[in-house]
Amino acid sequence: MCLGIPGEVVELLTDHPDLAKVDVSGVRRTINIGLLVDEGVRCGDxxxxxxxxxxxxxxxxxxxxxxEFLETLGKAYQDEMDALRDSRID
Incomplete structure (x- = not known):
């Protein structure tokens, strides 16, 4: 099962304008924000x-x-968080 997980933007990578660091339940990862270029994503979004x-x-x-809802899913949520922890975009 693949889930969409909410994350808070904590840093915009100025040398890569299509990338940002997000915090998802204490896990920080770099993600691609290129699909939202027209929305002007900022820190705190x-x-x-x-x-x-x-x-x-x-x-x-x-x-x-x-x-809160995702946490009630148990294993599916944990699997998604594990995948996020193991993911890397450099």
């Missing part, structure tokens, strides 16, 4: 992440609600 790409911007309330 929440994005929905799927396979290393930010698919859409969401508000903080929606992000928190989604994270």
């Amino acid at each position: 929440w994005v929905l992440i799927h396979v290393g790409f930010a698919m859409s911007r969401i508000d903080e309330e929606e992000a928190r609600s989604a994270l």
Whole structure:
């Protein structure tokens, strides 16, 4: 099962404008924000992440609600978090 997981943008990589660091439940990873170039993603924004790409911007309330729901999924959520921890975009 592949899930979209909310993450908070904590850093924009100035040398790679299509990349940003996000925090997902304490896990920080670099993701591609190129699909949201027209939305002007900033630090503090929440994005929905799927396979290393930010698919859409969401508000903080929606992000928190989604994270609470995802945590109830148990193994599927844990598998997705494990995949995120193991992922790398350099």
